[in-house]
Amino acid sequence: MINRRDTLIGLAGLAGALTAARAQGGEVVIGAIYPMTGPTAQVGTDAKHAFDTALEVINTAVSLELPTAKNAGLAGLGGAKVRIVYADHQADPQKGRAEAERLITQEKVAAIVGCFHSSVSTTVSATCERYGVPFVCADSSSPSLHRRNLKFFFRTAAHDEMFSEAMFNFLDAQKAKGQKIASVGLFYEDTIFGSDSSNVQRKLAQERGYKVACDIKYRNSSPSLTAEVQQIKSASPDVLMPSSYTTDAILLVKTMAELGYKPKSIIAQAAGFVEKPTLDAVGDRLGGMITRASFSVDLGEKRASAHAINEKFKARAGRDLNDQTSRQFTALIVLADAIDRARSTDGQKVRDALAATDIPGDKTIMPWSRVKFGADGQNTFASPVLIQYVGNRFVTVYPFEVAAGAAQWPMNG
Amino acid sequence: MNAAAWLQVLASGLLMGLVYGLVAVGLSLIFGLMDVVNFAHGEFLMLAMYAAFGLFSFAHLDPVIALPLVAAAMFGVGAFAYAGVVRHALRFKANTGMVQIFATFGLATLIQGAAQYLFSPDYRSIKGGWLEGHTLNVGGVFLPSAQVYAALVSVLAFGGLYLLMTRTDFGRALEATREDKGAVALVGIDSNRVFTLGWGLGAALVGVAGAVLATFYYIHPQVGASFALIAYVTVALGGFGSVFGALAAGVIVGIVEAGTAALLPPALKALGVYLLYLAVLFLRPQGLFGKL
Numbered sequence: 001m002i003n004r005r006d007t008l009i010g011l012a013g014l015a016g017a018l019t020a021a022r023a024q025g026g027e028v029v030i031g032a033i034y035p036m037t038g039p040t041a042q043v044g045t046d047a048k049h050a051f052d053t054a055l056e057v058i059n060t061a062v063s064l065e066l067p068t069a070k071n072a073g074l075a076g077l078g079g080a081k082v083r084i085v086y087a088d089h090q091a092d093p094q095k096g097r098a099e100a101e102r103l104i105t106q107e108k109v110a111a112i113v114g115c116f117h118s119s120v121s122t123t124v125s126a127t128c129e130r131y132g133v134p135f136v137c138a139d140s141s142s143p144s145l146h147r148r149n150l151k152f153f154f155r156t157a158a159h160d161e162m163f164s165e166a167m168f169n170f171l172d173a174q175k176a177k178g179q180k181i182a183s184v185g186l187f188y189e190d191t192i193f194g195s196d197s198s199n200v201q202r203k204l205a206q207e208r209g210y211k212v213a214c215d216i217k218y219r220n221s222s223p224s225l226t227a228e229v230q231q232i233k234s235a236s237p238d239v240l241m242p243s244s245y246t247t248d249a250i251l252l253v254k255t256m257a258e259l260g261y262k263p264k265s266i267i268a269q270a271a272g273f274v275e276k277p278t279l280d281a282v283g284d285r286l287g288g289m290i291t292r293a294s295f296s297v298d299l300g301e302k303r304a305s306a307h308a309i310n311e312k313f314k315a316r317a318g319r320d321l322n323d324q325t326s327r328q329f330t331a332l333i334v335l336a337d338a339i340d341r342a343r344s345t346d347g348q349k350v351r352d353a354l355a356a357t358d359i360p361g362d363k364t365i366m367p368w369s370r371v372k373f374g375a376d377g378q379n380t381f382a383s384p385v386l387i388q389y390v391g392n393r394f395v396t397v398y399p400f401e402v403a404a405g406a407a408q409w410p411m412n413g
Numbered sequence: 414m415n416a417a418a419w420l421q422v423l424a425s426g427l428l429m430g431l432v433y434g435l436v437a438v439g440l441s442l443i444f445g446l447m448d449v450v451n452f453a454h455g456e457f458l459m460l461a462m463y464a465a466f467g468l469f470s471f472a473h474l475d476p477v478i479a480l481p482l483v484a485a486a487m488f489g490v491g492a493f494a495y496a497g498v499v500r501h502a503l504r505f506k507a508n509t510g511m512v513q514i515f516a517t518f519g520l521a522t523l524i525q526g527a528a529q530y531l532f533s534p535d536y537r538s539i540k541g542g543w544l545e546g547h548t549l550n551v552g553g554v555f556l557p558s559a560q561v562y563a564a565l566v567s568v569l570a571f572g573g574l575y576l577l578m579t580r581t582d583f584g585r586a587l588e589a590t591r592e593d594k595g596a597v598a599l600v601g602i603d604s605n606r607v608f609t610l611g612w613g614l615g616a617a618l619v620g621v622a623g624a625v626l627a628t629f630y631y632i633h634p635q636v637g638a639s640f641a642l643i644a645y646v647t648v649a650l651g652g653f654g655s656v657f658g659a660l661a662a663g664v665i666v667g668i669v670e671a672g673t674a675a676l677l678p679p680a681l682k683a684l685g686v687y688l689l690y691l692a693v694l695f696l697r698p699q700g701l702f703g704k705l
Contacts, residue, residue, distance in 0.1 A: 037526070039635045041534030190680040218679040223433075223630075223639050226425035227674035227682070234414050246536055250631045258548055258557035258629075259421065277536035281631060 027081045028074060028345055030335065031103035033096055033114040033124055036088035039221055039247055042277060043116050043324060044088070047138075049317035050325040051084050051113075053309060054332040058082050064305045065363055067337035076340040084332075085109060089120045096120035100127040110345035111136060113331050116324065118142035118193045125153045132347040134338075134354055138331030139324050141269075142196040146378040152347070154354050154373055156334050157327045157366075158382040160243075160269060163292040164200045166384045167267050168208050170290075170398045171239065174409055183213040185237030187228070187252070188269075189220040189244050197243040197269045213237035221247050225255045233261040238410075240265070246272035253282040262412040266290065267386070270323045279389070288411030289389045295326030296387045296396045298404050299367050306365035321365075330364055334371055367402060414675060417553045422675045423668060428560040430667020434660040435567040435622040436640050437647035438574070439491075439615035445654025446591045446611040449499060449513050453521035454644060455637025457494075457616050459528060461487050461623020462632045466537050469627075475543050476628045477562070483624040484617045491616020492609045494520060499612070500605065528634040537632040544628050559629035566625045570618060571660050577614075578656065587611055591654070646690050652703020662701060665689070 032051060034044035056062065059081045062069045073079035085107045087099035096115055103109045104127070111134040115121040121140035128135035129150045137145060137155040141163065146155055175181050184205050188194030194217065205212050214235035218228045229252065232240060240263040244252060249272030256263065268291040272278050279286065297320045299306055309329065310321045321329070334357060339345060342353035359371040361381070370381040386398035388407055397407035414422075440454045451457075461483050468479040476483075494517075502516035503509070539545070547558040578584040589597045590607045598604055630636070647666050651658025666686050673685030693701060 037529060037534070037635075039633065039638075041529060041634070042536065045534055216679055218674075219682055221639050222682070223643065224425070224429045224671070226429070227422045227671045228679045230418050230421050230425075230675065231414065231679075234418050247631060247633070250536060250538065254629065257546070258560070259425075259555045260548060260550065275536075277631075281536065281538040281540070 027083045028077065028336075028339055029083050029085055029107060029109050030332070031087060031100070031107060031109035031112040031114075032084050033087045033089050033099050033103070033112060033120070034116060035091050036086060038088075038090035038092075040091055040116065040245055042246065042275070044086075046317055046319075046325050047116070047328045048086065049313060050321070050328040051332055052316055053313045054329045054336070055082060055084065056312060057309075057333065058336045064308055066305050066309075066365070067333055067359055067363060068340055074336065074340040076343040077345075082336055082339075089115060089117070089124075091117050091120065093117075093119045093123040097123040097127050100124040101131075104128070104131045104133050109133065110339060110347070111335055111350055113138050113328070113335060115140060117191070118145060118196065119191045121145055122192065125150055128152050132351075134335070134347060134351045136331045136335045136354070139327040140193075142192050143200060144192070144196055146376045150377065152351050153377040154334075154357075154379075155377060156331050156371055156379050156382065157294050158384045159378065160197045161200045162382070163269065163384045164197065164204055166386055166398060167201075167241070167292060168204045168210075170267075170386055170407075171210070172208060173398075173400075174407070179409055181210070181238045183211040183235075183237045183239075185214040185216075185232055185235055185240045185263075186212060187214070187216045187218065187232060187240060187242045187244070189248055190217050191220065193245075193271070194220075194243045201241055218248070220245065222251075225251050226259065228252075229255045229259050229261060232256075232263070233259060236264070238264050239267055241267050241269070242273070243269040244272045246275045246278055249273050249275070249278045250281045253278075253285050257282075257285050265409065265411040268292070274323045274394075276319045276322070279392075283389070283392060286389050287391075288408050290386050290397065290407065290411075291323075291389070291394075293323045293385050293387045293394070293396075294366060294368075294382065295321060295323055296367075296385060296394050297321065298393075298395055299385075299402070302367075302402070303362065303365055305363075309365050326365060330366055330371075333364075334359065367396075419675070421554050422671045424554050424556060425560075426668035426671030427664060428556065428564045428667070429671065430664035431564040431567040431660075432560070432622065432626065432663070433640075433643055433647055433667050434663020435563075435570055435625070436619060437644040437651070437663055438571070438656055438659040439618035439622075440644050441648045441651065441654060441659040442618065442656055443612060443615040444648065445656065446587060446615075447503075447608055449503075450517070450645075451494075451499075451615070452514060452517040453494065453524060454619060455641025456521045456524035456528075457487060457490065457619045457637070458623045458626070458640055459632075459634060459637040460490060460524065461620040462627045462630070462636060463528065463532055463537075464620070465624045465627035466539060466632050469539050469542065476539060476624050477543055480566070480621060480624040484620040487620025487623070488613040488617040490620075492613035494616065495609050495612035500608070525634055525637075532634060534634055538630075539627055539632075542628055557629065559625075562628065563625040566621060567660075570621050571657070574618070574656060583610065587614075643686075646686060648700075650690055650693055650700055652700025655700065655702040658700055658702030 036044040089096035118140040125135040188198040266289040338353040342349040387394040395404040468474040544559040651662030674682035
């Protein structure tokens, strides 16, 4: 007779065998930690569409010039399919850390991608490092993330230093053309995204001789931003440089209009300013706004795969790829390619394969020259672009080599 | 910042403060009536904003017109929340306080989850409403017409509430029930009915707040959270259960918050409000206008 103890041992053995078999024959499990509820839940929902689009490329045969596209599943693992397990961090670094731990120990994920909020990517990447599981940072841009000597941290996209440098290069170029740009105004939310972004911008402004007319750190998701906007209005900088998530971006633009303030020009650190809800709500007041980006739909004219992927994404999400979703898509493709080459889901082997990644730019949907990580895990070839919101769409205005046209400057003359 | 800028900050604080008061008064009313803190208050606000958005999008009713409809619908939601959830939670004899907290907190989580599922987590806003984009310029001080409207509605709602509480049988029954539940039962007032109507009224008031907020604020399943937090502080500051304390406290919170944001780094703008709240707690624990 089989007693309960035997059954338990048998079940445990079966579960262990299944986990081992999963990687070889069936599937590779990857964790994705995103805000699925809470004030930025919309980012998580869109991320899921971006990952579903990437899974279509990875798990089915698609004739596009992208890694892992040609055959169904991962060839290096006998055609194993990739499956994503989602976890919700609600923009809370501690919830992110707990979910990373759960995904690694319970779901046995081969790697984790995430996490939008830089504050959450900080704790999640530290947890991954502890367990020796690779973390591919898709869309968090704080420069401090790759400066922590982590061996399992990889970031495919540019960080805010690269982005902000592009902004100031652009400003210098405008000045050289005879535009009067003397001051910038910093306006940033109070987590690591905003403070890291503003630190870089403050430093660059000083180095390049721009006066910082106002330097406003505000509380995110506040019911009102009137007093904050009043300070910007009083300072009246030549260029307003906001680093804000969606809720605050909408409220900021509305409040500026209500107080009769038209910023001379805006150069935004993407985030909330490229999200469709922001453009739907206040886009009519953002004509001429410039934002940094990793992607722009008009780049699709130069990269055939970008156009095709955008169509696939749009069919799912009902909106174009943007700065966030294009980076999420790319991060998963790069990770799947590394697992494919590693021929294993072992953390160390996938890590080494990621470190050896070298994908030429034309095999991605991004305007980058290539994907190749430095020793710190940062892709140093992720060249940022600046895009301008003109006539309800974004056009690339910088670098000038890839620009669709000259920038409209200033935004409100 | 110069004097004109300060005037602007104070005016904006006052307008926002009147809205804070309106958001908080339903919470205070329900607490005063039956000593229950409704943790789903922010979610009621969110539902009201979605109701206004829905009526605007599908029935092309401007939120100004839709206001009574939203308030009426929220009256139903409030009455149902009492009859369907809170009434049952009150039956428990042990640990009553905790059961009430978890019941309304659970209701909040449920409403929030359902809203995200049904309405998606996208941020909505009402585009092309009557009040949109108009701003009154009073001697250099900008008063957005949507917020002026919200402040006016708030004052009118408080006026109406005052008349209701002092001039009608229902108001007197409400007042009597809050003073002595046992005694009103003896004179033939059904306290259950009064509670149901009280919850309905509280929710209808937050419904009014939601309908006016929808004219100028973004709408989102989590939008209630930031207002609810301020509502709890407002109610505690004004005095738990004091309806007009909520009005005064709302205005104080609005002005102090705006002033702090102008004086200190705006990231610390909640500091002024909470310091004031702490001071009141130490010096006058029943709140500014509380009786307790």
